[in-house]
Amino acid sequence: MARSRSLHRLNHLAQIASVDRETLMPPGGAEARALALAELEQLMHARSTDLVIADQLKAAEQETLDDEARADLREMQRGYLLATALPAELVEAKGLAASRCEYEWRAQRQANDWAAYLPNFREVLRLSREEAARLSDALGVSPYDALLDGFEPGMRSAEVARVFGAMRAWLPALIARIREKQASETVIEPVGPFALDAQRALVREIAETLGFDFERGRLDESTHPFSGGVPEDVRMTTRFREHDFSVALFSTIHETGHSRYEQGSPRAWLGRPIGSWRSMGIHESQSLAFEMQLARSRGFLERLAPRLVHYFGAQPAFEPENWLRAATRVVAGKIRVDADEATYPCHVMLRFDIEHALVAGEMQAEDVPAAWDEGMCDLLGLDTRGDYRDGCMQDPHWAGGAFGYFPCYTLGALYAAQWFAAIRRTTPDLDARIAAGDDAPVFDWLSANIWSQASRWTTPELVQRASGEALNPEHFRRHLETRYLS
Amino acid sequence: MARSRSLHRLNHLAQIASVDRETLMPPGGAEARALALAELEQLMHARSTDLVIADQLKAAEQETLDDEARADLREMQRGYLLATALPAELVEAKGLAASRCEYEWRAQRQANDWAAYLPNFREVLRLSREEAARLSDALGVSPYDALLDGFEPGMRSAEVARVFGAMRAWLPALIARIREKQASETVIEPVGPFALDAQRALVREIAETLGFDFERGRLDESTHPFSGGVPEDVRMTTRFREHDFSVALFSTIHETGHSRYEQGSPRAWLGRPIGSWRSMGIHESQSLAFEMQLARSRGFLERLAPRLVHYFGAQPAFEPENWLRAATRVVAGKIRVDADEATYPCHVMLRFDIEHALVAGEMQAEDVPAAWDEGMCDLLGLDTRGDYRDGCMQDPHWAGGAFGYFPCYTLGALYAAQWFAAIRRTTPDLDARIAAGDDAPVFDWLSANIWSQASRWTTPELVQRASGEALNPEHFRRHLETRYLS
Numbered sequence: 001m002a003r004s005r006s007l008h009r010l011n012h013l014a015q016i017a018s019v020d021r022e023t024l025m026p027p028g029g030a031e032a033r034a035l036a037l038a039e040l041e042q043l044m045h046a047r048s049t050d051l052v053i054a055d056q057l058k059a060a061e062q063e064t065l066d067d068e069a070r071a072d073l074r075e076m077q078r079g080y081l082l083a084t085a086l087p088a089e090l091v092e093a094k095g096l097a098a099s100r101c102e103y104e105w106r107a108q109r110q111a112n113d114w115a116a117y118l119p120n121f122r123e124v125l126r127l128s129r130e131e132a133a134r135l136s137d138a139l140g141v142s143p144y145d146a147l148l149d150g151f152e153p154g155m156r157s158a159e160v161a162r163v164f165g166a167m168r169a170w171l172p173a174l175i176a177r178i179r180e181k182q183a184s185e186t187v188i189e190p191v192g193p194f195a196l197d198a199q200r201a202l203v204r205e206i207a208e209t210l211g212f213d214f215e216r217g218r219l220d221e222s223t224h225p226f227s228g229g230v231p232e233d234v235r236m237t238t239r240f241r242e243h244d245f246s247v248a249l250f251s252t253i254h255e256t257g258h259s260r261y262e263q264g265s266p267r268a269w270l271g272r273p274i275g276s277w278r279s280m281g282i283h284e285s286q287s288l289a290f291e292m293q294l295a296r297s298r299g300f301l302e303r304l305a306p307r308l309v310h311y312f313g314a315q316p317a318f319e320p321e322n323w324l325r326a327a328t329r330v331v332a333g334k335i336r337v338d339a340d341e342a343t344y345p346c347h348v349m350l351r352f353d354i355e356h357a358l359v360a361g362e363m364q365a366e367d368v369p370a371a372w373d374e375g376m377c378d379l380l381g382l383d384t385r386g387d388y389r390d391g392c393m394q395d396p397h398w399a400g401g402a403f404g405y406f407p408c409y410t411l412g413a414l415y416a417a418q419w420f421a422a423i424r425r426t427t428p429d430l431d432a433r434i435a436a437g438d439d440a441p442v443f444d445w446l447s448a449n450i451w452s453q454a455s456r457w458t459t460p461e462l463v464q465r466a467s468g469e470a471l472n473p474e475h476f477r478r479h480l481e482t483r484y485l486s
Numbered sequence: 487m488a489r490s491r492s493l494h495r496l497n498h499l500a501q502i503a504s505v506d507r508e509t510l511m512p513p514g515g516a517e518a519r520a521l522a523l524a525e526l527e528q529l530m531h532a533r534s535t536d537l538v539i540a541d542q543l544k545a546a547e548q549e550t551l552d553d554e555a556r557a558d559l560r561e562m563q564r565g566y567l568l569a570t571a572l573p574a575e576l577v578e579a580k581g582l583a584a585s586r587c588e589y590e591w592r593a594q595r596q597a598n599d600w601a602a603y604l605p606n607f608r609e610v611l612r613l614s615r616e617e618a619a620r621l622s623d624a625l626g627v628s629p630y631d632a633l634l635d636g637f638e639p640g641m642r643s644a645e646v647a648r649v650f651g652a653m654r655a656w657l658p659a660l661i662a663r664i665r666e667k668q669a670s671e672t673v674i675e676p677v678g679p680f681a682l683d684a685q686r687a688l689v690r691e692i693a694e695t696l697g698f699d700f701e702r703g704r705l706d707e708s709t710h711p712f713s714g715g716v717p718e719d720v721r722m723t724t725r726f727r728e729h730d731f732s733v734a735l736f737s738t739i740h741e742t743g744h745s746r747y748e749q750g751s752p753r754a755w756l757g758r759p760i761g762s763w764r765s766m767g768i769h770e771s772q773s774l775a776f777e778m779q780l781a782r783s784r785g786f787l788e789r790l791a792p793r794l795v796h797y798f799g800a801q802p803a804f805e806p807e808n809w810l811r812a813a814t815r816v817v818a819g820k821i822r823v824d825a826d827e828a829t830y831p832c833h834v835m836l837r838f839d840i841e842h843a844l845v846a847g848e849m850q851a852e853d854v855p856a857a858w859d860e861g862m863c864d865l866l867g868l869d870t871r872g873d874y875r876d877g878c879m880q881d882p883h884w885a886g887g888a889f890g891y892f893p894c895y896t897l898g899a900l901y902a903a904q905w906f907a908a909i910r911r912t913t914p915d916l917d918a919r920i921a922a923g924d925d926a927p928v929f930d931w932l933s934a935n936i937w938s939q940a941s942r943w944t945t946p947e948l949v950q951r952a953s954g955e956a957l958n959p960e961h962f963r964r965h966l967e968t969r970y971l972s
Binding site for chain 2: 010013017024026028031032033036037043217218233
């Protein structure tokens with residue numbers, strides 16, 4: 001426990017230095033910062049893989065432990081297994097290959113240059129497969145599942161395939177029905193510019209409305225919005241576009257969801273293994289509960305409309321019914337990060353199929369573009385042939401060797417829908433409460449069932465305890481049908 | 487050398503976390519930040535006191551080393567001696583006592599409550615004396631000198647007493663002559679408010695003019711201006727007062743001097759013991775070279791006047807001759823940090839006498855107010871009786887257990903005058919060059935003689951090599967006479 005506490009404190013410094021790097025650091029500081037963070041990471045890795053830990057964990061197994069301490073032990077065992085599974089040379093080689101690939105990818109993507117990207121990507125894939133094989137040996141699961149487990153502990157690709165397979169049977173048709181319905185609607189787009197000071201005031205007000213605790217956190221700016229820092233001092237960021245306030249607005253709402261999960265973790269557990277966030281999917285379920293379930297609900301959007309008038313002045317686009325339609329448009333586009341909640345899972349399902357086959361060795365790096373084109377045509381009816389830039393080269397994940405991450409986005413969306421179905425069961429008048437400005441039922445339920453539970457349970461246990469059932473994509477289907485087709 | 491490099495990298499994280507604490511951190515993050523920094527400090531201390539270092543240093547003594555490597559060894563030996571001289575319990579006890587005393591001092595000072603402050607101060611003094619005794623044993627110098635050496639390596643109180651004693655013979659009379667001369671001058675004070683955006687633009691321009699490299703550093707805001715960060719990424723701060731732009735202006739100039747010293751350290755030496763700044767006095771000589779020697783020179787102030795008009799609009803106070811007088815007023819005041827360059831040394835000489843006697847055991851905590859009143863009356867003709875707030879309780883240094891620090895401020899002022907005397911020898915038309923907007927002779931000399939030398943030499947060696955003589959307060963005397971009486 002002392003070791004966990006010490007690592008928690010050192011991680012605090014790594015987090016703050018990382019946040020500073022993304023928000024303030026001048027370019028000249030990059031090299032020294034990378035070396036400093038690598039030094040700390042190496043030191044923390046050495047402390048996490050000390051051979052004495054194996055004996056301590058074995059001895060702890062024999063002790064009489066209360067339930068919470070046993071859960072601490074479970075997390076420690078998992079952490080030790082993962083930390084010791086990979087030889088240092090492999091970690092270093094993959095880190096270097098991924099850094100190079102991701103760095104060069106930035107320009108290669110802009111240049112739509114798949115041929116230049118391919119050799120770097122092939123090397124990252126080769127090392128990721130080796131990593132997967134080693135982790136597979138340690139965890140006793142398939143190579144892909146071993147990588148997936150790093151982001152979503154306890155989740156297996158068979159379960160993902162089951163859920164995504166079910167969605168594939170109804171989602172494309174559902175999207176078609178939504179788009180048909182929306183085709184007959186007129187939507188007036190908001191007209192900018194929107195003064196940055198007004199945007200700043202708006203997003204600060206929204207973060208406060210959504211319960212972000214500014215005494216224990218900050219809202220700053222960065223190129224890509226994120227939520228970082230530590231539970232005691234959460235740093236979230238947003239970005240501003242002068243002609244599109246919705247970028248700052250919805251990214252702030254999204255990050256506030258992540259941040260409240262962190263700020264809501266039990267103080268008494270800080271520094272304990274059970275005090276940490278549970279998984280990427282559960283984390284994303286918080287940001288999407290805020291951004292998609294709550295903030296794009298009719299009641300919340302209707303509350304937002306007069307605030308837009310307050311900050312930006314009246315215009316036809318802010319008439320509540322129009323604003324509601326503008327904020328819930330469903331469009332089949334090539335870019336994942338710009339996708340609405342209905343089409344987003346298609347982007348993820350495509351990536352899951354490809355990365356699963358890549359890691360399993362059933363697909364090679366050079367086969368990705370063809371598989372991409374086929375999948376996008378199949379799922380969203382889009383022709384991406386020859387467009388690597390906005391096709392298979394659009395994301396940094398694979399370039400950085402993060403295979404197994406993509407499913408978490410859609411798992412988060414599914415969990416979020418499942419949470420809201422549970423909240424509606426305990427608060428049948430939820431929509432009326434939200435429309436009246438009372439979001440407390442949402443915050444109270446998430447706090448009691450998710451935030452306060454941190455890593456007390458495995459993910460499947462957490463899902464079952466919180467919602468009374470295992471992961472069930474039907475809640476997401478009903479959510480889409482209710483919001484977009486009723 | 488590997489150990490030094492590792493410590494340099496870990497210190498990077500401590501610096502950035504400290505800067506973040508002073509500039510951005512929300513109040514709720516304070517406790518976790520303190521624990522995280524203490525964890526890292528403890529870890530760095532353990533790495534600095536490893537018993538194997540003693541053997542390595544002994545072995546290195548026998549090696550054939552080039553001059554730079556031998557200087558590295560000199561600094562390592564000093565560092566190891568200091569790191570191992572104090573028992574951990576004493577360090578912890580003094581840290582706790584100083585934290586409490588300094589924390590409670592904030593309110594006690596406001597309340598002018600010496601009686602409440604005294605017991606805390608007595609305990610800090612007791613532990614500082616014990617610290618001094620231990621360091622005295624390790625270094626083989628007197629207890630006060632052992633503390634002084636922590637801030638100004640190689641400096642001894644006998645040398646300080648010699649220099650301050652010489653100044654005491656002429657400075658009070660010189661101040662009186664300056665004040666007499668200035669009494670007949672009319673000065674129009676600038677009239678605010680001065681828009682904060684205009685102040686921000688002004689100080690940014692001045693920092694750029696003075697060569698601050700924004701690619702390797704930032705200028706932010708904090709309650710008390712400071713220069714921190716690391717040479718690769720220097721973070722300096724300023725503060726803004728709506729009705730007095732000179733606070734932001736001159737504090738920025740001051741911190742830019744500190745920052746250029748850091749930014750000018752040799753890149754090839756980064757992470758080596760010789761690559762670090764030399765001493766507090768030398769550091770302060772850079773900030774004062776910028777703030778006092780350069781920026782309050784006639785030529786520089788005359789260049790500033792039209793920039794003030796540019797940013798704040800014309801007003802009678804910005805007429806160059808008036809602005810020159812306004813920026814070089816000499817006033818005998820109670821507060822050290824508000825003092826002009828002529829009276830500042832009086833504040834320091836008083837503190838040196840008292841802290842020297844306190845550490846030597848020749849004065850007790852309860853004797854401080856009487857000694858203060860007597861010294862202030864003697865040196866500046868001010869009656870401070872009963873005014874602890876703006877008297878002996880005005881500084882945080884002693885409350886925080888930092889005995890031996892104060893002399894460095896005036897050593898810095900003396901060194902700065904000595905550097906400018908040397909610059910004038912190589913560049914006889916210096917004042918004309920500055921007036922014409924060419925500050926390069928100053929930057930070039932400081933870079934060649936101070937910044938690029940880092941810790942290559944001991945302080946006396948550095949002073950001798952840079953200026954051709956040992957510390958000589960006559961340069962400061964001539965500087966004051968030239969600026970204020972000619």
